[in-house]
Amino acid sequence: MFDDFFIRALVAGLGIALVTGPLGCFVVWRRLSYFGDTLAHSALLGVTMAYSLELNIALSVFIISSLIALILIQLQKKTNLPGDALLGLLAHSSLAVGLVVIGFLTFIRFDIMGLLFGDILAVTTDDLLIIWTGGAVILLVLKLIWKPLFASTVNYELAEAEGLNPDRAKAIFTILMAAVIAISIKMVGLLLITGMLIIPAAMARNISDSPIKMVVYSIIGGLLSVILGLFSSLEFNTSSGPSIIVAALILFILSLLNIKQSIKLKN
Amino acid sequence: MSRENNTLVKLNNAGFKQNGKWLVEGVTIAVEKGKIVTLIGPNGSGKSTTAKIALGIYKNIEGSVEKYTNKVGYVPQKISIDWTLPIRVRDFMLLTENIKEEKIDEALSLTGVIHLKNKSLGNLSGGEFQRVLIARAICKKPELLVLDEPVQGVDYTGEIALYELIKKISDSLHCGILLISHDLHTVMTATDYVVCLNGHVCCSGSPMDVAKNNEYKTLFGEQASQILSVYEHKHDHVHSDEGEIKKN
Numbered sequence: 001m002f003d004d005f006f007i008r009a010l011v012a013g014l015g016i017a018l019v020t021g022p023l024g025c026f027v028v029w030r031r032l033s034y035f036g037d038t039l040a041h042s043a044l045l046g047v048t049m050a051y052s053l054e055l056n057i058a059l060s061v062f063i064i065s066s067l068i069a070l071i072l073i074q075l076q077k078k079t080n081l082p083g084d085a086l087l088g089l090l091a092h093s094s095l096a097v098g099l100v101v102i103g104f105l106t107f108i109r110f111d112i113m114g115l116l117f118g119d120i121l122a123v124t125t126d127d128l129l130i131i132w133t134g135g136a137v138i139l140l141v142l143k144l145i146w147k148p149l150f151a152s153t154v155n156y157e158l159a160e161a162e163g164l165n166p167d168r169a170k171a172i173f174t175i176l177m178a179a180v181i182a183i184s185i186k187m188v189g190l191l192l193i194t195g196m197l198i199i200p201a202a203m204a205r206n207i208s209d210s211p212i213k214m215v216v217y218s219i220i221g222g223l224l225s226v227i228l229g230l231f232s233s234l235e236f237n238t239s240s241g242p243s244i245i246v247a248a249l250i251l252f253i254l255s256l257l258n259i260k261q262s263i264k265l266k267n
Numbered sequence: 268m269s270r271e272n273n274t275l276v277k278l279n280n281a282g283f284k285q286n287g288k289w290l291v292e293g294v295t296i297a298v299e300k301g302k303i304v305t306l307i308g309p310n311g312s313g314k315s316t317t318a319k320i321a322l323g324i325y326k327n328i329e330g331s332v333e334k335y336t337n338k339v340g341y342v343p344q345k346i347s348i349d350w351t352l353p354i355r356v357r358d359f360m361l362l363t364e365n366i367k368e369e370k371i372d373e374a375l376s377l378t379g380v381i382h383l384k385n386k387s388l389g390n391l392s393g394g395e396f397q398r399v400l401i402a403r404a405i406c407k408k409p410e411l412l413v414l415d416e417p418v419q420g421v422d423y424t425g426e427i428a429l430y431e432l433i434k435k436i437s438d439s440l441h442c443g444i445l446l447i448s449h450d451l452h453t454v455m456t457a458t459d460y461v462v463c464l465n466g467h468v469c470c471s472g473s474p475m476d477v478a479k480n481n482e483y484k485t486l487f488g489e490q491a492s493q494i495l496s497v498y499e500h501k502h503d504h505v506h507s508d509e510g511e512i513k514k515n
Contacts, residue, residue, distance in 0.1 A: 160322070
């Protein structure tokens, strides 16, 4: 049944949504939107590395994104530049370097649009394996570090004082971010991955009053976005990434209705 | 690691420097099981810093800290909860440890905020939040409780009740307490050991000893020293509602 490209894309997308749901909540809570964006931009460099060294794309993107995260941490320690400037610097320079390298690799034909915005035709059976095993590992690790990560998100000092080792949890979370970008780049495209992380989580925030609820709604929102997005991408012949993100946006707008109601109730 | 009798945490000549400025230095204190150690001192004297050194929040410190327990309950002085987090009181109680539902209810009842269990943390008043913070810290039955001005913003009657509760917890759990407080009146009745800070340990000892100390008097004024000594004498009688004196 995986012979059909559309079924493959659907299975891939659903796998990605299961992972981006909970991770996206932490991206929203910890204000890491631009951090995610930076890692995603650097993914292009990872893709070019994969082609030139004949590596697996997901693996190569994972390595480059983790490397960029490490460089960011070092720059934060060693320079006096504000965090957002450093993020912008890394995001755009790694994107630019990636594009320049592509120019040199004349022997390969790149589908730039596919890289930037996702391409459902590109999803292979191997990709499905990577997405689902990689996704399972990411979710398992996230479950293991959930308590220290969540506690330090609420209050770093409480977590540290009560022996939860928040620094380790944060470091592991950074690696998970790189990993989720690596497995979803083909599907959503590097410019829109952060949207997949943030928009379902933001939608979930509007309709939940506890962290677990927000995670569950965020996953459901992601799954719905993938289904709606892919079917409409098939229908209207649009890129898969933007279609999924637009679907997520529509869900977000619907969730705003809930806010209006709860404000009315308060008054 | 040798453990001296009942010591839970011990600071040896500890200090912490931030941006080239000492926040506190040369602090040597120990908190033992079942004992309440109180840190007093003016604003900026390094009380919270000392607590954070003891908790291991500050890493690059001078001197050393020996911590013999990982069962710690902490009520920080300042805590702000981000509105981006949907979190109810109940979720907050489970923040660092999984606790049974009835234990949560018990702790929230003790601090008088059980009715807020399903409320969103962001909607609490300052005093209510403070009671939740205390409930969370005692709920996990810690061996060491670090309370940094735990009753700030709590109404007057609540303040007394909470201090009584803290004393009761120290007795029943037999845990050690490191307490920071400005309220000399209420604190001194329960404290075993007082450390008076002013960037360094200016004096320390039993409440009575500290009250007599001249440095303490210059720091807090004559009145403060009288407050401390008031609590040193033992009452051998109680007053009934009608004002009669009853011998114990």
